[in-house]
Amino acid sequence: MSQLEMPAVAAGPAYRRQNQRRQMSDRTITHLFIWPTLILLILMNIFPLFYSLYLSFNDYSVIANEPPKWVALDNYEKILTNERSRYWHNFTVTGKYAVLSVGLQIVVGFGLAMLLKEKFAGSGLITTLILIPMMLSPVVVGLFWKLIFDPSKGIFNHLIYMNATGGKEWLSDPTLALWAIVIVDVWMWSPFVVLLCLSGLSAIPSYLYEAAAIDRASGWFQFRRITLPQVMPLLLIAVLFRTIEAFKQFDLVMGLTGGTPGDATETVSVRLYREAFLGKFKTGESSALAYIVLIIIIAVSNLYIRALNRTREG
Amino acid sequence: MFGLDIPLPDFWIAYFFVFWVLIGGTTAPVMFRHQGHPVWLGVLTGGVVGVISGVVFMVLLTVLKPLADVVDDPFLGILVSILISAVLILIALGWLRRFVPLARANEVVTLAEGGPRAPVTYSTRVDKVDPSWLSVQGIRATVVVMLAVLSLIPVVWMGMTAFKSRADAVASPPKVIFEPTMEGFISLLTKRRQLTDAQIAEYKQREDLAWYDEVMLKRGQAIIGQSDYVKRLRNSLIIASVSTVLSVTLGLLSAYAFSRFRIPGEGDLLFFILSTRMLPPVVVTIPIFLMYRELGLYDTHIGMILLYTAFNLSFSVWLLKGFIDEIPREYEEAALVDGYTRMQAFRKIVLPQAVTGIAATTVFSFIFAWNEYAFALMLTSDKARTAPPSIPSVLGTGGIEWAAIAAGSLGFLIPVVIVTFSLRRYLLRGVTFGAIRQG
Known part of the structure; x- marks a missing residue:
């Protein structure tokens, strides 16, 4: 209210000058509001990116006292062609893990969402309960599942698996260890797909189904021709989002297996950590590896953002 | 159980029994209500039908056991036999529901011909108050609840392990029933020193022990400070x-x-x-x-x-x-x-x-x-x-x-x-x- 009265009381040049000083233009406000964010992001993300690009062309180790030595593309060549350093193995593991866990998450998540589609008494509570695993700390989850998978002390073998086919050494068998990570990841992240699918399903206009029901379309037909195409964009987003996350996967693997047995579950991120921060601290080479991962992720995130924009518009 | 050689761990037997009882308990009342019976009769019959279904399920699993040898992978074999048995029972239940008799006229509260018992006062599609749709809804809810229970087991297990003693936590086979203790929390938050027998005896004489000191004393340890x-x-x-x-x-x-x-x-x-x-x-x-x-x-x-x-x-x-x-x-x-x-x-x-x-x-x-x-x-x-x-x-x-x-x-x-x-x-x-x- 006082705002309205002010000009009447204190008109004149003195007031006007004061008012001009106090009232910033929209332009100033825009700058003032945006730049702190941008500066912080540039400082913490862009500068490091360029720095590591530079390092990736050098032979350098943080623990050695020598300055970086320019080697051009040697690091990249070593990663992409050298058989003995087994970088391809890490990419294969990551790829296998990504395909398996994203695929299963989509199936489980979409299935659950279809079941939860129609509300019933307590369905809200159940939905929230299902979502709990997603909010947990991945490293803690990984660590605790280590106990669950333990062949003699864990509940996984004893409750779920044992009498059926005999217990298994989940974390020390190379094939099963990857499956163990997939199982935990599916347990943890299917809720995310459920959440996305539920929001997609609830957005489908009900008149589509009513029209189909009047035309006596079968349930399968309704699912194929109405439900699936309508949920597709969100399913796509779920796939892309989870794929990006799968390439970033670090915490869960570190907590659960740390890359063991041998290097059977060593994802790219874990390898990167090992090269950069353990043993020889191969800073240059790991920067190059980081850049390769980065290019893959940028490609995938571009797809993600495009799909996102399409759903927001559509 | 019953001399049957069920190819499933005890956990799953209990799990599927609960599942079938819930299926019976959610679907039968719908049918009974539709035919004009009181709901409690439906719930009761549903429970009994559920238990019977559970037994039949186990028998079917045993019968289908040779399937595991055919499919080669035992895990897959059991999965397939579970699916086949479940579908068979569901079909049987769907067929049995038509034997729910119509209530005698004097017992019926209100029964519109072929419609729901209570008048539908809200706007809805006709097929969504149809008894078969409602019972499918019951089955759907049951499946979701059972899956949610499954997915919460690790979280619950974490909660249980936190209150176990060191020995109970690593017991093999894992202990479901145990004596709760705060040992886990205390050992997480404190630094401790192992005591010799003489020291324990001496330590026990002291009057100024807090409850957490006593807990750790049972393990023969004295608390010497906060942990990192x-x-x-x-x-x-x-x-x-x-x-x-x-x-x-x-x-x-x-x-x-x-x-x-x-x-x-x-x-x-x-x-x-x-x-x-x-x-x-x-x-x-x-x-x-x-x-x-x-x-x-x-x-x-x-x-x-x-x-x-x-x-x-x-x-x-x-x-x-x-x-x-x-x-x-x-x-x-x-x-x-x-x-x-x-x-x-x-x-x-x-x-x-x-x-x-x-x-x-x-x-x-x-x-x-x-x-x-x-x-x-x-x-x-x-x-x-x-x-x-x-x-x-x-x-x-x-x-x-x-x-x-x-x-x-x-x-x-x-x-x-x-x-x-x-x-x-x-x-x-x-x-x-x-x-x-x-x-």
Whole structure:
């Protein structure tokens, strides 16, 4: 209210000058509001990116006292062609893990969402309960599942698996260890797909189904021709989002297996950590590896953002 | 049981019995009500039918056992036989339902010909009050409940392990029934010294023992101080809360600017902001590690706070922009016309309207900083180390302290569970950068 009265009381040049000083233009406000964010992001993300690009062309180790030595593309060549350093193995593991866990998450998540589609008494509570695993700390989850998978002390073998086919050494068998990570990841992240699918399903206009029901379309037909195409964009987003996350996967693997047995579950991120921060601290080479991962992720995130924009518009 | 050789662990036998009883209990009442019987009769019959179905299910599983040899993989064999048995029983139940007799006229309360018993007073599709649809709904609810139970077992198990003694936690086979103790929590939070027998006897004489001293005494240990974990937890709390406040404040300002003003290259800037979150932590840590070492920020609170703020910022800008976009511009414009300055309009009009968004963003940012592991592992060593990378190191001396790990995890989990419950409406927005609204 006082705002309205002010000009009447204190008109004149003195007031006007004061008012001009106090009232910033929209332009100033825009700058003032945006730049702190941008500066912080540039400082913490862009500068490091360029720095590591530079390092990736050098032979350098943080623990050695020598300055970086320019080697051009040697690091990249070593990663992409050298058989003995087994970088391809890490990419294969990551790829296998990504395909398996994203695929299963989509199936489980979409299935659950279809079941939860129609509300019933307590369905809200159940939905929230299902979502709990997603909010947990991945490293803690990984660590605790280590106990669950333990062949003699864990509940996984004893409750779920044992009498059926005999217990298994989940974390020390190379094939099963990857499956163990997939199982935990599916347990943890299917809720995310459920959440996305539920929001997609609830957005489908009900008149589509009513029209189909009047035309006596079968349930399968309704699912194929109405439900699936309508949920597709969100399913796509779920796939892309989870794929990006799968390439970033670090915490869960570190907590659960740390890359063991041998290097059977060593994802790219874990390898990167090992090269950069353990043993020889191969800073240059790991920067190059980081850049390769980065290019893959940028490609995938571009797809993600495009799909996102399409759903927001559509 | 019953001399049958059921190819399933006891857990699953119990699980499927509960499943069938629930199926019976949810579907039979629908049929009974439809035929004009009281509901309790339906529930009762449903329970009995459920138990019978469970027994039949087990018999079918035993009969189908040779299937496992045919399919080659025993796990797959059991899965297939479970599916076949379940479908067979469901078909049988669907066929049996037509034998539910029509109630005699004097017992019927109201029974419209072929319609639902009670009048439908709300607007709905006719086929959604059809008994077969309603019973499918019952089956659907049962399946969901049973799956939810399954997915919560690890969380519940974590809770149980946290209250177990060291011996119970690693018992083989795992103990479901145990004597609860606070040992796990105490050993997580304290440093202890092993006592000799003579010392234990002497220690027991003392009068000034607190309850936690007594608990550890049973293990022959004396508490000599706080463990590092307390320090780590404090670090977590400081770093997570300061960085959350910073990132939400900065994010709110930028989100407002992006939402209300025309900014050249807005789309590109927003994309840039989002893309910083897509970077795998491991990729950016190498240069940040080098940078921090030069600047003396390695293993400091400020370093971690800056890092988490930057990482959460992208997220908070996107999430808050979504919320602010929803506040009608007209409110502010009216305020501007009335003589408010832009800043006043922002403070007095936009902020109060965006409170739910701010709350949601705060909590999601906090959870991220609270759970973060990779950066903390690589950029701290002791002084500023947070809790997640140090929970594994509780593994410590004298074998793995699973009870302590579970206690740490549980303590870590409780705030998150509370948050999940209070935020479920915003959960979807939170995990998709605010891009998708929940329906």
